[in-house]
Amino acid sequence: MNGPEITLDVATELRLFVAHDRRHGSSTVVTDGSSTLGHVVESLGVPLTEAGALVVDGRAVPASHVPGPGEHVEVRAVERPQRVPGAPLRFLLDVHLGTLARRLRLLGVDAAYESEDIGDPALATLSARERRVLLSRDRGLLRRREIWAGAYVYSDRPAEQVRDVLGRFAPALAPWTRCTACNGRLVEADKDTVRARLEQGTQASYDVFAQCTACGRVYWRGAHHTRLETVVADAVREFGDLRAAP
Structure with a gap:
């Protein structure tokens, strides 16, 4: 990737998925300017099934959000208990x-x-x-x-x-x-x-x-x-x- 730089914080519970050099505090990620935030998160190793709210500069955004230069992203863990749409739960x-x-x-x-x-x-x-x-x-x-x-x-x-x-x-x-x-x-x-x-x-x-x-x-x-x-x-x-x- 060679585009806008963002800073990214991954919830403690999710840091086992990312490389060791990104497990402590904020890390800088260079994006390509067109990939979605969901793609960026998965490229770091975090399955989207494990990501809860994606928060950019204090506001929740969907996984389809395309990160812009200088944005600060928080990848939070899934809230528990997790509600799955539809019934019954199987x-x-x-x-x-x-x-x-x-x-x-x-x-x-x-x-x-x-x-x-x-x-x-x-x-x-x-x-x-x-x-x-x-x-x-x-x-x-x-x-x-x-x-x-x-x-x-x-x-x-x-x-x-x-x-x-x-x-x-x-x-x-x-x-x-x-x-x-x-x-x-x-x-x-x-x-x-x-x-x-x-x-x-x-x-x-x-x-x-x-x-x-x-x-x-x-x-x-x-x-x-x-x-x-x-x-x-x-x-x-x-x-x-x-x-x-x-």
Whole structure:
């Protein structure tokens, strides 16, 4: 770029995306005089899905704003909880976020997940077609223009990933209502109805069952239920009332 110079401040939360020499205080950026502010921000490494308000000399501007000489730009972080237009709130996760998908489903959050790598264009198209928020740790994927909405998952630890998504989007929680395997809805199931799907030990030890309406998988309160109850209780305690926030 060889054009007007602007000064740019990136919110602390977003500085991990930019080069080390731009992570402290204001930095000078030379633009080409025709590129939009959105393009300038992304050229620094910040996905627009992570940018909140773009403020130029004290006033908010759209990403389509073309920076002029001497302008001071603030790139703020997305406000939390983030409101996504339309309803219901649904997610799409890329191939690397399988554990996060299962934990969101455990909490009753609609979380579609591709267990095979179908490619960035197909994921972006699916996000747009089904109006799902695309969750990924791939910055390049989040820059694709065809996605409906997206968000970067900041941690590589599943427990922190769950807290990040719930704190950012405040989805309605309805624990134990979704199949963790396929995202389908669970309904109560009579023991006699699902008996053929159960091992003899399970038949003898349990009487309360649920079944997925999509894939037919059967659920009961097995050996891992106490651990899962802790996961659910922690999430509900911390995030269960976020949707009531103004």
